[in-house]
Amino acid sequence: MDRRKFIKNSCTACLSAVVVTGLLSSCTATRYTSGTLGKDGLTIDANEFIQKGKQGYRSFIIIRNESLQYPICVYRFSVNNYSALWMRCTHQGTELQASGDRLHCPAHGSEFDNKGAVKTGPADKMLRGFPVTVSNNQIFIDLKAI
Secondary structure (H helix, E strand, C coil), X not given: CCHHHHHHHHHHHHHHHHHHHHHHHHCCCCCEECXXXXXXXXXXXXXXXXXXXXXXXXXXXXXCCCCCCCCEEEEEEECCEEEEEEXXXXXXXXXXXXXXXXXXXXXXXXXXXXXXXXEECCCCCCCCEECEEEECCXXXXXXXXX
């Protein structure tokens, strides 16, 4: 194979890989909900985690509610095991971005796992978490401490 043909084939393969990767990552769109705000916290339906038209569950959803200064990311580990994390970076207060089992700070690169532990600095404190209870397919996030 001559050099020109090699370069052309290599570029085509690279572009194809980028396009396929983009399409696959777009298949798992982030789910947003506002929940129902009550006296002591937020309630969301556990069915929010069900992926419509697919088998299985979403690993997380994001609650955006006009009464909250920052969103809350809720991770699902099992039917009765969830974590709810305030999406505010503990370094300088930037709103975090969710990606899989990590929360990432776009300002300075801090990363947190799905339990709120710091994985990469400059942040050095865990994310604020909220107690979560599940009853009758309803997930309650206790916000009394905000």
